[in-house]
Amino acid sequence: MYRKEFYVFDQDKPVPAIIRNYTEEDFTNLIQIQQECFPPPFPSELWWNHEQLKNHITLFPEGALCIEVDGELAGSMTGLLVNFDPTHPDHTWEEVTANGYITNHDPKGNTLYVVDISVRPAFRKLGLGKWLMSSMYDVVVHLGLDRLLGGGRMPGYHLKSSELTAEQYLDAIVKGEVKDPVITFLLRCGRTPVKVVANYLDDEESCHYGTLMEWKNPFKI
Ligand SMILES: CC(C)(COP(=O)(O)OP(=O)(O)OC[C@H]1O[C@@H](n2cnc3c(N)ncnc32)[C@H](O)[C@@H]1OP(=O)(O)O)[C@@H](O)C(=O)NCCC(=O)NCCS
Numbered sequence: 001m002y003r004k005e006f007y008v009f010d011q012d013k014p015v016p017a018i019i020r021n022y023t024e025e026d027f028t029n030l031i032q033i034q035q036e037c038f039p040p041p042f043p044s045e046l047w048w049n050h051e052q053l054k055n056h057i058t059l060f061p062e063g064a065l066c067i068e069v070d071g072e073l074a075g076s077m078t079g080l081l082v083n084f085d086p087t088h089p090d091h092t093w094e095e096v097t098a099n100g101y102i103t104n105h106d107p108k109g110n111t112l113y114v115v116d117i118s119v120r121p122a123f124r125k126l127g128l129g130k131w132l133m134s135s136m137y138d139v140v141v142h143l144g145l146d147r148l149l150g151g152g153r154m155p156g157y158h159l160k161s162s163e164l165t166a167e168q169y170l171d172a173i174v175k176g177e178v179k180d181p182v183i184t185f186l187l188r189c190g191r192t193p194v195k196v197v198a199n200y201l202d203d204e205e206s207c208h209y210g211t212l213m214e215w216k217n218p219f220k221i
Pocket of ligand 1: 037038116117118119120123124125126127128129130131151152153179180181182184185186188189
């Protein structure tokens, strides 16, 4: 199991932090974090429920990580294993995560697929999301997987959708002309775009698009 104790910096002040696997005792806080992270118009049915979280810690506990800052739960990240075929990259979030229940988790899968990453608004821009991502990269390396993969929301796209296609919006982000709250974050975490997928998730702000983004295990190339 995973446990990392370190310091994050709030301005210039080091604050103790822990990244560890989440357990049933964290469920109430995890659901609260989801509510804070995905306010309307995001559909509330997509927030975690108890049964989904129970599946995460039962089927693939290695992929159920949370971060505590000064003893307070500040964010989480969840994954499952799937067999990804790069020649057939298209899928929806619902298909690839069994609607967040991860009942399709394949212990022999070659890819750690990200179901969700969320950091409580009051704890944003402190590097916590990046720490969670790098911890999940540790899991990829530890398990000898080929890659980490996930569909990033593009919540800034609705602001540009009258001028740009989703692909053009992604290009503009990669060129540094536009910043997106999620895609730019994922690029800064070392993830690289694979493909834009239409109808990836019921997500108005992203006009229902997602961008598949991967991180390849550097020991497997
Ligand atoms: C996306 C999210 C997890 C980022 O968490 P965070 O802890 O604030 O991110 P970090 O502080 O680790 O940021 C890492 C890097 O991304 C950049 N970044 C973070 N948020 C950003 C934003 N809104 N716009 C542009 N860049 C951003 C940071 O500047 C930082 O860059 P650096 O490493 O070069 O300094 C958080 O905003 C969140 O929970 N959002 C809502 C839930 C969501 O949409 N999750 C994604 C599901 S696909």
